[in-house]
Amino acid sequence: MTTYLSIDLGDKRTGLATGDDETGLVSPVGAIDSTDPASLLKGIRDAIDQYAPDALVMGVPYNMDGSLGERAKKAQALAALLEQSTQLPVHPMDERLTSFAADEQMSQSGLTHKQKKQRRDALAAAAILRDFLAGN
Numbered sequence: 001m002t003t004y005l006s007i008d009l010g011d012k013r014t015g016l017a018t019g020d021d022e023t024g025l026v027s028p029v030g031a032i033d034s035t036d037p038a039s040l041l042k043g044i045r046d047a048i049d050q051y052a053p054d055a056l057v058m059g060v061p062y063n064m065d066g067s068l069g070e071r072a073k074k075a076q077a078l079a080a081l082l083e084q085s086t087q088l089p090v091h092p093m094d095e096r097l098t099s100f101a102a103d104e105q106m107s108q109s110g111l112t113h114k115q116k117k118q119r120r121d122a123l124a125a126a127a128i129l130r131d132f133l134a135g136n
């Protein structure tokens with residue numbers, strides 16, 4: 001069994017989710033609310049310490065035409081840094097439309113706009129990991 005920590009890098013918040021390839025169960029575990037690269041890295045390392053994944057899955061927001069935009073390049077740079085600094089394999093995963101899927105999932109939830117914003121990133125990370133596990 002391989003356990004994963006999924007990362008949805010955002011401009012303000014970075015969502016996290018965990019799951020494994022045996023049960024296929026995925027759980028959103030929260031978000032890191034930081035734009036500071038050092039704080040973000042520390043938050044991800046803390047999550048790695050807490051959840052002890054065997055590998056990471058990094059959401060890469062490709063443009064709709066499949067090209068790499070600025071955000072996708074940032075995600076790839078973070079993935080490379082994490083792979084080097086944690087010695088864990090990092091699997092890139094196309095994350096197009098995962099935030100939309102998270103919004104759809106919450107549309108009938110009765111949550112306030114603020115509550116939805118707080119959960120959206122973790123749900124997007126969970127969607128990324130579900131897609132990854134479905135493809136492997």
